[in-house]
Amino acid sequence: MKPSVSPAREVALLACMVALLHVGKQALNFLPNIEVVTLLLIVYTLGFGWKRSLLVAVAFTVLEMTVWAIHLWVIMYIYIWPFLILLTHLLRRNRSVLFWALFSAAFGLFFGMMAALPYIVTIGLPGAVAWWASGIPFDLMHAGGNFALCLVLHRPLMYLTDRVRAIFHMDAPDRGTDENGEGGNGPDAAKSI
Amino acid sequence: MKNKKILAFAIALVVVIAGFIGAWLILRDKPQEGTKAVTLEVVDDKAAKTTYALKTDAEFLRGVMDEAKAKGFTYEGSESAYGLMISHVNGLRADYQQDGAYWAIYVNGAYGEYGADSQPVADGDTFTFEYTKG
CATH class of the missing domain: 2.170.130.30 (Ferric Hydroxamate Uptake Protein; Chain A, domain 1)
Structure with missing residues (x-):
């Protein structure tokens, strides 16, 4: 019989995913540009699929708006997190923890550049470039933090998504096999550095 | 082959980081001299x-x-x-x-x-x- 998850369990799971994003972000607020949102959205996409992750990203953005009010920073969330989910989905065949750590670092590095896009409209291109350039040290910290967190937590979190899928009787998202033929969607799909 | 791709990714990232540092050094606000x-x-x-x-x-x-x-x-x-x-x-x-x-x-x-x-x-x-x- 094909595994399926009831709508109630689906909603409960999505709510937990959003809550984890928000609490994780709040918990690390005191550390400039060190965040778990990137890692969690990568894991969500690989473990639960891009559609669920996209719903979670939208709900997370709405939650941030209610907490912090609507302003430019929150508007940037509307495109940044879906972009991360899309990229993750396109690269989902990769199994290497090191690959995902580098990917996460690259996302953190370019975060400021992506965040500067609305400023092109509000203050013009030169102003947006200046705004981005002034934040480069923070982007470097962001890259370093993302790399370290992903290197340490990617595998344990992916294991947890396997466990959650088993509990919720969920299909695994299609990750195919990597170019070495490793992977597949089974619970003991090889994950290597 | 996979490891070579990851190594290339890592090297590319380091190069980009160096580029960002260079951009920051060039573009950042410098103390203004008085007139x-x-x-x-x-x-x-x-x-x-x-x-x-x-x-x-x-x-x-x-x-x-x-x-x-x-x-x-x-x-x-x-x-x-x-x-x-x-x-x-x-x-x-x-x-x-x-x-x-x-x-x-x-x-x-x-x-x-x-x-x-x-x-x-x-x-x-x-x-x-x-x-x-x-």
Whole structure:
């Protein structure tokens, strides 16, 4: 019989995913540009699929708006997190923890550049470039933090998504096999550095 | 093959990071130099002169004195109804009550008519703090 998850369990799971994003972000607020949102959205996409992750990203953005009010920073969330989910989905065949750590670092590095896009409209291109350039040290910290967190937590979190899928009787998202033929969607799909 | 791709990704990321650092060094806001070129001179009790050249946007002499601290100039004083009463310049005390001396301010060679808080600063001005007895 094909595994399926009831709508109630689906909603409960999505709510937990959003809550984890928000609490994780709040918990690390005191550390400039060190965040778990990137890692969690990568894991969500690989473990639960891009559609669920996209719903979670939208709900997370709405939650941030209610907490912090609507302003430019929150508007940037509307495109940044879906972009991360899309990229993750396109690269989902990769199994290497090191690959995902580098990917996460690259996302953190370019975060400021992506965040500067609305400023092109509000203050013009030169102003947006200046705004981005002034934040480069923070982007470097962001890259370093993302790399370290992903290197340490990617595998344990992916294991947890396997466990959650088993509990919720969920299909695994299609990750195919990597170019070495490793992977597949089974619970003991090889994950290597 | 997979490891080579990951290695290439890592090398590319390092190159991009280096590029970002370079961009930051080039594009970041640099301290603005002032538009007025002024000179601060200190003549001590032994008639030795120390000179400080500055670029400033300060409106009054006291602002110039504060900016000159970056070049080693120091001063101390007390606030009064007439503004700053300078007692020490570069660590040398000239307290009229105790030493019978004071710090005279000259502006472009002429005896200053204003205190440091109200002496205007113009491009090309030379301000001289001279240890004066009597």
